[in-house]
Amino acid sequence: xxxxxxxxxxxxxxxxxxxxxxxxxxxxxxxxxxxxxxxxxxxxxxxxxxxxxxxxxxxxxxxxxxxxxxxxxxxxxxxxxxxxxxxxxxxxxxxxxxxxxxxxxxxxxxxxxxxxxxxxxxxxxxxxxxxxxxxxxxxxxxxxxxxxxxxxxxxxxxxxxxxxxxxxxxxxxxxxxxxxxxxxxxxxxxxxxxxxxxxxxxxxxxxxxxxxxxxxxxxxxxxxxxxxxxxxxxxxxxxxxxxxxxxxxxxxxxxxxxxxxxxxxxxxxxxxxxxxxxxxxxxxxxxxxxx
Ligand code: GUN
Numbered sequence: 001x002x003x004x005x006x007x008x009x010x011x012x013x014x015x016x017x018x019x020x021x022x023x024x025x026x027x028x029x030x031x032x033x034x035x036x037x038x039x040x041x042x043x044x045x046x047x048x049x050x051x052x053x054x055x056x057x058x059x060x061x062x063x064x065x066x067x068x069x070x071x072x073x074x075x076x077x078x079x080x081x082x083x084x085x086x087x088x089x090x091x092x093x094x095x096x097x098x099x100x101x102x103x104x105x106x107x108x109x110x111x112x113x114x115x116x117x118x119x120x121x122x123x124x125x126x127x128x129x130x131x132x133x134x135x136x137x138x139x140x141x142x143x144x145x146x147x148x149x150x151x152x153x154x155x156x157x158x159x160x161x162x163x164x165x166x167x168x169x170x171x172x173x174x175x176x177x178x179x180x181x182x183x184x185x186x187x188x189x190x191x192x193x194x195x196x197x198x199x200x201x202x203x204x205x206x207x208x209x210x211x212x213x214x215x216x217x218x219x220x221x222x223x224x225x226x227x228x229x230x231x232x233x234x235x236x237x238x239x240x241x242x243x244x245x246x247x248x249x250x251x252x253x254x255x256x257x258x259x260x261x262x263x264x265x266x267x268x269x270x271x272x273x274x275x276x277x278x279x280x281x282x283x284x285x286x287x288x289x290x291x
Contacts (some may be wrong), residue, residue, distance in 0.1 A: 016263035018157050018237075020270040024277035031277075031284050032069040042287035043072045044128055045094045047105045049087060049113065050080030054241070055106050062104070065276045071283055074100075080110050087118055095123045101287040102128035104279070125289065128282050140185055145289055146282040151182035153274035154216055154237050158187070161235045163213075163262040170194040171212035173205060173225075174239070179218055205229065223253040233262030239271045 035042065044066055048059050063073045076090055087109070094103050103126045109115050124134040130146035138144050158164055170192055172180040177196050184194035195212070197205050199219040209215060209229040217225050218239035230236060240251030250267030257264065265271055 015258050015261055016162050018160055018235075018263050018265045018270060020153070020157060020265060020272060020274040023156065023160055024273040027274075027277040027281060028065065028069055031280055034284060035070040038288075040070070040284070040287055040291075041072065042070070042101050042283050043074070043099060044102045044104060044283050045097075045100045046073060046075045047078065047087070047090055047094075047103065048075060049078045049082060049106070050110050052108075054243075055108075059106050061272075062276055062279060065273075065280060066283070069280060071280060084113055084117070087113055088121055091118060091121045095121075095126060100126065101290060102126050102283040104128040125286060128279060128286065130282055136182065139182065145285050147186075147278065148182045149275050149278040149282060150218075150239065150271070151179060151186065152278040153271050154183055154239065155186040156278070157237055157265055157271065157274055158214055158216075158235055161263040163233055163235050166190040166192065168192050168213035168235075169211070170214040170216065171197055171205075171209050172216045172218075173197045173199055173209070174216070174218040175199060175220070179239075183216060199224065217251045219251050221251055222249050223256075224251040226253045226256045227260050230257055230260055232260055234260070236261045236264040237271065238265050238267050241267060241272065 034040065046059055046062065048055060059075060063075065066073045078087060078090065091103065094100050103122050105118055105122070107115065109118065119131050120133065122132055124132045127135050127146060130148040135144070135146050136148065139147060170187060172183055172194060174180060180194070180196040187194055199221065206229070210231050212234065213231070214235040214237070215225065215230055216237040216239065220240055220242060222242045222244050236252055236257060238250035238252040242249050248268050252264070254264065
């Protein structure tokens, strides 16, 4: 039987797999040590609205990762038909709960809920995801306590690549530029110019993406990126998680780009576990800031 991973190394022994699980383990072990040595008891409240199976899966993964390192998790399940006021009341209640260090609202929320209003309501010193505008502002002025977890994960994976050096260029292809701004900021100290592309600008992407040294793609479409979009030895960060034929796959056609890319994140096992590690780090930092 064909062994895919062996095959992959036979065809190109140069491609570097950016293993998010290994990188996340290093961060998680460090956090576990801090919790034990300093006798900390950090707590995280997770708010999950509705019955989206992917969201339930992600919340379970986050809960397991927290418990493994000694963060206590309470999950608050709300019905998919709950009102804006009910979600807001839950957040207010958690804001006032002194035993709760950090709050995470799993996204996406149902369409009838105003997501920005909910994120803005989380007390910034309890903002586990680092999405609150006050925390983003602090990050942009280099005074961050918490970092937006997905962007932080992406940048750490980029920096772990053998192909990473200052002066490169990055293309971020994503459905919204909220994700792009923090990546751009975190790469700026390395003299890296980051450009945003909407997945709708397909002609522009076809024309420009090949000149980027680093490509970050978060569009939620299988095989959105192939070998025609990337340059030789590019660093490819695949944020997509799509279900196809009972498998989880990213936005990049992995087999198609593997002989061209310099480094690539696998899906699963790339950005996902790193995002969770960055979340855990935020929770520990919020707890330490409080005590
Ligand atoms: N849904 C997908 N990614 C994330 C994330 O990083 N945080 C939250 N809260 N929801 C998500």
